[in-house]
Every structure is written in C-alpha cells, then in structure tokens.
Amino acid sequence: MSYVCSIVWGMTQEMTDIDPQAMFVASLDDALVFLEAAVATLVSIDLEGVEADELADAVMRTEVADRRLEAAGSRATAELAALHALKGRRPGGVAAMLAEKLGLARGVMHGRIEAGGRQATPAGRAMVRGEITSEHERIIAKAVNGLPGTTGGAAVVAFTEELTEFARTAAPADLRAEAARRVAALCPSKGRDRDEHQERQRSARLGAVRADGTSTLTMTLTARARAVVQRALADFGGPGGAVGCEPGSDDRTPEQRAHDALVHQWALGTTVDPSRPKGLASIVIRMNSVELDDPTALVHTDSGTQLSVRQAVSMAGGMPWFVSLLRDGCEELHRIDVDAHPEHRIASALQRLVLYAAHGGCTFPGCTVPARRSQFHHVREWSRGGPTTVVNGALACPVHHGFVGDGPSSWKTIVNPDSPGLCTWLPPGTDRLTDA
Numbered sequence: 001m002s003y004v005c006s007i008v009w010g011m012t013q014e015m016t017d018i019d020p021q022a023m024f025v026a027s028l029d030d031a032l033v034f035l036e037a038a039v040a041t042l043v044s045i046d047l048e049g050v051e052a053d054e055l056a057d058a059v060m061r062t063e064v065a066d067r068r069l070e071a072a073g074s075r076a077t078a079e080l081a082a083l084h085a086l087k088g089r090r091p092g093g094v095a096a097m098l099a100e101k102l103g104l105a106r107g108v109m110h111g112r113i114e115a116g117g118r119q120a121t122p123a124g125r126a127m128v129r130g131e132i133t134s135e136h137e138r139i140i141a142k143a144v145n146g147l148p149g150t151t152g153g154a155a156v157v158a159f160t161e162e163l164t165e166f167a168r169t170a171a172p173a174d175l176r177a178e179a180a181r182r183v184a185a186l187c188p189s190k191g192r193d194r195d196e197h198q199e200r201q202r203s204a205r206l207g208a209v210r211a212d213g214t215s216t217l218t219m220t221l222t223a224r225a226r227a228v229v230q231r232a233l234a235d236f237g238g239p240g241g242a243v244g245c246e247p248g249s250d251d252r253t254p255e256q257r258a259h260d261a262l263v264h265q266w267a268l269g270t271t272v273d274p275s276r277p278k279g280l281a282s283i284v285i286r287m288n289s290v291e292l293d294d295p296t297a298l299v300h301t302d303s304g305t306q307l308s309v310r311q312a313v314s315m316a317g318g319m320p321w322f323v324s325l326l327r328d329g330c331e332e333l334h335r336i337d338v339d340a341h342p343e344h345r346i347a348s349a350l351q352r353l354v355l356y357a358a359h360g361g362c363t364f365p366g367c368t369v370p371a372r373r374s375q376f377h378h379v380r381e382w383s384r385g386g387p388t389t390v391v392n393g394a395l396a397c398p399v400h401h402g403f404v405g406d407g408p409s410s411w412k413t414i415v416n417p418d419s420p421g422l423c424t425w426l427p428p429g430t431d432r433l434t435d436a
Helices: 001-008 028-043 052-086 093-102 106-116 122-128 132-144 151-165 173-186 189-193 194-201 223-236 254-270 310-318 351-357
Strands: 203-208 217-220 298-301 306-308 324-327 329-334 375-379 393-396 412-415 423-426
Touching: 028 310, 052 093, 052 106, 052 122, 052 132, 106 132, 122 132, 122 151, 132 151, 132 173, 173 298, 173 306, 173 351, 194 310, 223 254, 223 306, 298 310, 306 310, 310 423, 351 393, 351 423
Parallel strands: none
Antiparallel strands: 203 217, 298 306, 324 329, 375 393, 412 423
16 A cells, blocks of 8 residues: 555656556556545645646546546446346346445436446447546437437447537537437437427426425426526526616526526516517527428527427417518518618617528537527627628627637638628638638
C-alpha cells in the first residue's frame, strides 16, 4: 500500500499523457488499490488558493474520470451477473443482491448490468472513454430499442453513431428530444396511433391539501398540452416574469418561477371574456401543404415541442388562421406591409413570425435551437445601415448571435443570393461567399 501511495504522490506529469496499456498492473486488486490511493490523495488536496483555470481543468478531468469509472463498474457488474447466470441465477436476482449490499435501488443495479453489456456499441464505447454520461448512453439504447425490427444492422449502427455524436455536446433532455424526433422520422407508421396513445395517457390529479396549506398537481401531458405549458413558461417563467420586481432582484428558484408562470397564465384565462375563444397562449406551428394533408405527420412548435398535424390543427380551434406565403424570400400576407418601419431597430412580432415560417429556428450551420429561443439578427448590421426588414433578417440563438462582430475572431453574415430569404455565416477570416 505504501508503495502505491508513493507512486501516486510522485506523479507530477499529466496522467492524460500516459498509455494505460503501458502501465504495469499485476492484478485487478492492484489496480483497485492504486485507484483508492489516487482518490484518497486527490480528496486530501487543499483547493484553497488554486487558480480558476486550474480548478476548471480539475472539474473537467474528474468528470471524465468519473464517467470512465462508472463504465468500469458497470462492466464488472455485468461480468458478475454473467457468472451468476452460469449457476442459474437470473440478472434480477443479482441486481437485488447487489442493491441490498450497496444500499442502492434494484433498478439502478439492473441498469448497470444492462449498460455493462452494451459497451461494444458506439454509445457504450463513448461512455467508456468518458465522452458521454451513462444517462446519455441509456437514452440512446432506449431509442435503438424503439426502432422497428426490420431496421437493418448498418442502419442501426449509423443511427447510434449519429445520436452518440449529438450526445457529446448535448444535455440529456436535448438528446432525448432529438432521439424521439429521429425515431419518429424513421418510423412514420408509429404516428398513426400516436395521438390516440397520448389521449389515453393524459391525466391530471390534484392532491389533497397538506397541513401547511400546499398541495400537489401531477400531470401527464399530451404534446398539445406541453406546447401550451412551454409557451406559458416562455412568456412568464423567466426572471421577473409574472411578478413585479426590480431587474436583478428576482431570487425565486426556476421551479418557483415555473409555478408562478402557470398560475399567472391560468388567472389570465379566467378573466377572458366568455364570448371570446379562450387560450391566450400564442403558439406558432410551421408546416407545409404536404404535411397538412397527413394528420399523422409530425411537426414542431416554435419552442421545439413535437406534435402531430391533427393535434396542431385542433389547437387552432375557432381561432382564425394565420397564413404566411413566402415567395423568393419575400412575404405576402393579405397585402400587409410587414416591413412598414425598416427604420425601427426592434423587429415587429409579424416580422419575427415570418422569419420563423422561413427559417424554422437558428440559421447558424448545424444549430437546432428553435425559433422561440432565437433572436432577430440583422444580416447587414444595424450599425452599418442595415434595415429592419424580413429580407435583411435572420433568426439566431443568443449564443450564435453573439458570434457576430468586428473582432478578428468574430463571424459575419451576408445575404446568400442562392437562397433568398436566408443568410450565409462566414467564419473568422472569411470575407467572401466563395471563401466560405
């Protein structure tokens, strides 16, 4: 043990430069002793006074190490389950035994056994390398299981590789949504009973009043209901939303802001004139004529919620339709001049709506941020005389909108003559469309 500790203590070079296969490890027990000593040394280090850059590097490296360690534990758990299977014990029995011994839930142990057996897949290998988390890997595995049995092996591998690549830079929630979208695109037949399934699953249960006067509300939302809720949260769920307070003084948690946003939306609904159609939430759904003819086709709201055309049409109810016709990048809408005030810097709601119909979301290459979370961007900068018009406008998420500037590392945008109504993003150091 002292020998191992001295090795750990004496290591000053970057561990990332060491080939694990070149390190001499006599046995599994030696490796575990080495690991335990390294962890003990790490947690004993005084972090006070450490520079921010060094701490950031430590956070990143320990996160990767934690992911790889979890993958190693899952592999060991799967191997143990396989040994017990030879003796006639089922994986569920192994999971129950380990869960009791480690003080964990059976579902957790069962999940580790399954994950350990998937480490030969693209997602499994990425998890072993610490590039994605175990949750990412589980989401991808679940999506693969949702593919039709007729899907060929090469198509399954390509599907897994694409989702794994997406997962490297995406949060689990975004990966889950992207996986659902891709499965739906590959399995259009599943859309036939999608609406009926959602309607069967919908529910809302208001719990009893508790001793402190609070109560719980548990809901299973259809895609239509989720779109309404997301719209209310977008309108009133941000800092300062639904309450009056000075900028920067809103100390509510995100969950408390969501609660207040929904209550505010419901309160607005109760004050609407009964003779008028209810539903103050403004939800924009983009579809073409082909999709409109197929009730089971899947479309997206401007906040990214996926729902069927049938559900989208039902959301309109008795409200008048807003029809936007785009021709060569120019908007024709009941002869309304959407660019009536090009001298105003702030785009109008109508101009934003037209850009959503044209672009669908952030126009930066590869970005999937929906329109609801994107901003109006002047292709030719406002500061350089660029007008606030649909032709000179593009949608950009806050991150990519911040890429544009005059500095050497800034991006530029220009109107793309081959795609009227859209713009081309030029990376730093590129001045012409032909160089992009």
